[in-house]
Structures are given as C-alpha cells and as structure tokens.
C-alpha cells in the first residue's frame with residue numbers, strides 16, 4: 001500500500017438524518033475530484049443484497065426499502081464484524097484511485113471503525129461528528145426504531161471519542177457553509193498543501 005496515499009481521511013459519524021451524506025456531498029462539491037466519498041455500508045449492503053436476493057441500489061438509497069432491511073443488515077453486519085472488526089473498512093477503501101487525495105468516509109458507526117482509520121492512517125485521519133437536533137432530524141424523516149436507534153449501530157460513537165471537528169447541521173445553510181469553509185481550510189493548512197494547488 002502506498003503509505004503516502006491518501007493525504008487525508010475524514011471519518012464522518014452522526015445519527016440517522018443528521019446530514020452525513022448531505023455534508024459529504026457539499027464537501028465533495030467544494031473540493032472536486034481530489035476528494036472521494038466512501039461508505040462502509042456499501043460493501044455490507046452489496047454482500048447482504050447478494051445473499052438475500054435484494055436490490056442493492058435500493059439498499060443504497062434513502063428509502064423505506066432500506067429501512068425495512070436495516071435491522072437485519074445491522075445484525076448480519078455485526079456478526080461479520082465480530083469475526084473481523086475492520087472487514088467493511090478494508091472493503092470500502094479497496095483500490096481507490098490515487099487521484100483522490102482526500103477520502104470522506106461518510107458513515108463510521110463503531111469504535112472499531114474509528115480505530116481502524118486512526119491505526120491505518122495515523123494523523124492523516126480526522127474524526128468529524130455531524131450533529132442535528134432530534135426535531136430537525138425528525139423533520140427530515142427520522143423516526144425512532146427500537147433495536148436500531150438504541151443500539152451500537154446508532155450509539156456506538158456517542159461517548160469516548162475525541163472529535164477533531166463537530167459540524168452542527170440544523171438547517172442554517174450559512175452556518176453550515178461557514179463550518180465547512182473552516183473545515184476545508186484547516187485540512188489544507190494542516191495536512192494537504194497539495195489540495196491548494198489542485199483546487200486553486
């Protein structure tokens with residue numbers, strides 16, 4: 001593995017409907033092709049869909065179809081992680097083009113996810129928590145589900161993590177834009193000067 005690649009790995013975590021995907025898409029828009037979005041859930045959903053004859057594309061979407069199978073995917077995923085804690089981290093980051101110097105991992109959920117990226121990429125890995133008030137999440141379609149929202153998949157990173165950045169995403173677009181601008185400039189200053197060339 002090329003130890004100099006990637007230059008930065010932003011590991012995002014947040015509750016359902018907090019805006020992880022939304023925030024990563026905005027960052028990708030701002031950073032361009034130097035950046036790529038990777039999800040730990042994609043390889044899990046791919047395998048789960050194959051085993052159960054389900055529609056992978058629908059599992060990837062923000063749909064009721066995904067929600068219908070979420071709990072079963074969580075249980076199956078945890079069984080696989082118990083056998084090999086970093087399996088989905090490795091699968092999600094396989095063969096990423098060296099063109100993409102900045103990786104946005106949009107959906108870390110467990111201490112083992114965080115540990116993998118910190119151990120593998122050291123200080124190139126930065127932990128980002130996206131947070132939104134529960135009322136805002138509800139307005140985006142969040143409904144509490146027992147066995148999901150009170151279990152590790154949604155609570156595994158609620159405590160004991162020192163976040164490098166916390167993004168508050170309650171719908172104030174100017175505030176979000178300001179936070180993302182700060183995040184991008186601190187990454188550029190701190191970790192990856194090359195991005196200044198790539199995005200200028």
Ligand SMILES: Nc1ncnc2c1ncn2[C@@H]1O[C@H](COP(=O)(O)OP(=O)(O)O)[C@@H](O)[C@H]1O
Nearest residue numbers: 014015016017018019020021022023140169171
């Ligand atoms: N700041 C925002 N402004 C407008 N819509 C938003 C904002 N943040 C999230 N959303 C919308 O809310 C829904 C949930 O956001 P998403 O990023 O999918 O959450 P998560 O990935 O954390 O579950 C999506 O439809 C998304 O487009």
Ligand SMILES: C[C@@](O)(CCOP(=O)(O)OP(=O)(O)O)CC(=O)O
Nearest residue numbers: 016017041044073074077107109153
């Ligand atoms: C089984 C899962 O991978 C399903 C995650 O699906 P998404 O990542 O699509 O969830 P959102 O937070 O709503 O964007 C969770 C897990 O515990 O691995």
